[in-house]
Amino acid sequence: MIRAHTVLEKVKKAIVEANVRINEEVREIIEEYEGPFSDIIKENYRISKEENLPLCQDTGMVEFFVFLGHTIELEEPIEQTLNRAVEEVYREYPFRFSVVSDPLFDRINTETNTPAVVHLFQVEGKRLEIRFLVKGGGSENLSVLRMMNPTSGVDRIKEFVVEHIRENGAKACPPLHVGIGIGGTADKAVLLSKLALTRDFKERNEDPRYAELERELESELNLLGIGFQGLGRGKTVYSVHVEHFPTHIATLPVAISVDCYLCRKGKVIVEG
Known part of the structure; x- marks a missing residue:
């Protein structure tokens, strides 16, 4: 059985890193860019890494793609674990809450940045793979x-x-x-x-x-x-x-x- 805490801590760490540390593929390309505001763009991601501050003020809505092995047993529903991970990260770090509870009428901020969007794919094997996007x-x-x-x-x-x-x-x-x-x-x-x-x-x-x-x-x-x-x-x-x-x-x-x-x-x- 995969414990919820194990998944929670790994996902929390990954979400924080995605928000404060530049994607390495992106960094390599930005380092070669010498056009307008190049110095500011580079300084932004250096400060973000040093201070654990978000790379962008729009810290997005988190969208998960979960590949769940057919023999895997989870301690709790994966969506529950993932939403808890998002809420804890966005409360513990200076990340903006960007999710509203109703899309049309009330549009009241949930103040947890949840619910996240979770897509579940059943696959063979004993592995749980969770991919995610932080979508602004x-x-x-x-x-x-x-x-x-x-x-x-x-x-x-x-x-x-x-x-x-x-x-x-x-x-x-x-x-x-x-x-x-x-x-x-x-x-x-x-x-x-x-x-x-x-x-x-x-x-x-x-x-x-x-x-x-x-x-x-x-x-x-x-x-x-x-x-x-x-x-x-x-x-x-x-x-x-x-x-x-x-x-x-x-x-x-x-x-x-x-x-x-x-x-x-x-x-x-x-x-x-």
Whole structure:
């Protein structure tokens, strides 16, 4: 049995690190950037690390992707553990509470930054893997779904992605990590686009056709010249990842999700 406390402490540590320590893949790229405000951007993440202060005032809504081995026994429901981890971290550290209890009418802050969003995937084995994103409002607002004609080809999908980033990319603190979900149903495509954001920048899709699409889109999006913070210098996107799933013969759902330049994410693995 995996004890709740074991999961709780590992997840809490990972959430804190995601909020106060720059993603190493991102740091390497920022260190090479010499455009507008480069010194301020670099100073920001150095101070955050030294003082345990958030990298951004928008400390986000936490979204989890839980891969639960089919032979794993948990002490308590994983969603309960994860929500407790989020609440404890956001109370113990100077992280902004960003979650409201009702989306439309009351919009009263829960003052715990919970509930978190939890997606559960049942997998084989004895391992519990928890991936998460710290999603700020700016990047989340760029999410989009389009139900495309099933006869649409690769070029049409590329046009959709490029046009969306051209019109909106500067709004989400670029450079961006771009996740694309193709297939399934409407909700599945959006979930896939979010899951794609948990990938490391240099990872490529196992299917060489989708891997080539990722490379082509990364190249085309960087030609847009949006640049760091929308100021026209440096990269527009760090990387592009595609996740795909079988779909109905009459549908072709395509979803886009993005992460801002901080790409705050983490992974926790617990052996059963």
